[in-house]
Amino acid sequence: RKEVEQDPGPFNVPEGATVAFNCTYSNSASQSFFWYRQDCRKEPKLLMSVYSSGNEDGRFTAQLNRASQYISLLIRDSKLSDSATYLCVVNMKGYQKVTFGTGTKLQVIP
Amino acid sequence: NAGVTQTPKFQVLKTGQSMTLQCAQDMNHEYMSWYRQDPGMGLRLIHYSVGAGITDQGEVPNGYNVSRSTTEDFPLRLLSAAPSQTSVYFCASSYPGGSNSVLHFGNGTRLTVT
Numbered sequence: 001r002k003e004v005e006q007d008p009g010p011f012n013v014p015e016g017a018t019v020a021f022n023c024t025y026s027n028s029a030s031q032s033f034f035w036y037r038q039d040c041r042k043e044p045k046l047l048m049s050v051y052s053s054g055n056e057d058g059r060f061t062a063q064l065n066r067a068s069q070y071i072s073l074l075i076r077d078s079k080l081s082d083s084a085t086y087l088c089v090v091n092m093k094g095y096q097k098v099t100f101g102t103g104t105k106l107q108v109i110p
Numbered sequence: 111n112a113g114v115t116q117t118p119k120f121q122v123l124k125t126g127q128s129m130t131l132q133c134a135q136d137m138n139h140e141y142m143s144w145y146r147q148d149p150g151m152g153l154r155l156i157h158y159s160v161g162a163g164i165t166d167q168g169e170v171p172n173g174y175n176v177s178r179s180t181t182e183d184f185p186l187r188l189l190s191a192a193p194s195q196t197s198v199y200f201c202a203s204s205y206p207g208g209s210n211s212v213l214h215f216g217n218g219t220r221l222t223v224t
Contacts, residue, residue, distance in 0.1 A: 008150075034212075043200055043215035044153070087152070089213075098213065100145075102152035 001026055004090050006101035014109050017078050021104045023088030024070045033064055033071045034089040038103065044087055047073075078108045112136050116201050116216035123191040123223045131186040131219050133201030141204045141211065142184040143168070144176065146197040147218075153200065159184055191223045 006023045013019045025033075033050035048055065050062040050071050061074040075082055088101035117132045135142065143158035155168030159178040173195060175187040184203075188195060199219045204211035 004152075036213075041218075043218050044213075045215070046212045049212075098143075098155070100153040102150060 002101075003027060003092075003099045004088055004101040006086075006088050006104045008102060008104060010105040010107050012107045012109055013078055015078055015080060017108075018074065018076045019078055019106065020072055020074045021086055021088075021106075022070050022072050023090075023101050023104075024068075025088075025090045025099075026069070027090075027092050028066075028069060030069075030090045030092045032091045033062075034091075035060075035062060035071075035073050036087040036089055036100075038085045038087055040084075044100075047086070075106075078106075080108050080110060082106060083108045114201055114203055114214050114216040116199075116219050118219060119217065120220050121222070123188070123221065125191060125193060125223060127191050129188050129191065131188075131199055131201075131221075133184045133186065133216060134182050135184075135201075135203040135214070136182065137203065137205075137214065138181060139203035139205055139214070140181065142178065143202050143213075144174070144184070144186045145200045145202065146170065146195075147200060148197050156186065156199075188221075193223045195221065196223045197221060 004025050035047040036044040037047045038044040050064050054063045059076045063072045085103040085105045087103045091098050114135045140161045144156040145153040147153050154170050157176040159165045165176050201216040202213040
């Protein structure tokens with residue numbers, strides 16, 4: 001089993017739709033969680049951290065469920081510019097155990 | 111503010127050749143790392159460093175060497191290139207803030223080994 005697993009997609013959604021991605025992790029000792037966004041042929045960039053109580057940044061909401069060992073990302077009112085690959089990132093112990101999921105591809109359609 | 115700078119952007123090597131991928135950051139980050147990204151595999155850690163003079167292996171270190179003589183620079187050396195090393199390579203850095211540090215990535219180097 002992979003340490004961090006994501007549905008690769010692609011998720012094809014119309015503009016204005018709400019879409020949600022899940023990411024599961026296998027190590028219960030995982031300490032911190034992030035969502036990164038990666039545009040085609042570009043470097044990953046931080047989208048948002050994921051806090052235990054859940055957190056929101058504009059149209060984006062991140063949730064953490066430690067009991068079931070998954071994190072989620074909800075995007076409301078999808079824009080064409082949201083089209084990208086979303087990477088789930090889990091930090092298990094210090095710097096060296098930053099583990100990336102393989103990413104979920106989102107395509108927002110006009 | 112340049113952030114993390116990687117060179118070259120593209121490189122084609124023949125099997126057996128050696129080369130160095132350069133990475134420099136101007137944010138005074140103590141932590142630097144190298145990842146490779148392959149289709150369906152996600153980003154995999156090659157080597158990392160928590161400060162000048164300190165390096166360690168990541169998940170896929172074979173065939174690569176690193177050194178960290180200064181805080182700013184973290185070059186990645188391919189000793190004898192193989193087709194399996196065809197990939198996109200990213201350098202990343204962060205503050206030593208423990209598990210909540212955000213990784214800042216360079217633009218990547220696209221390497222093809224023939």
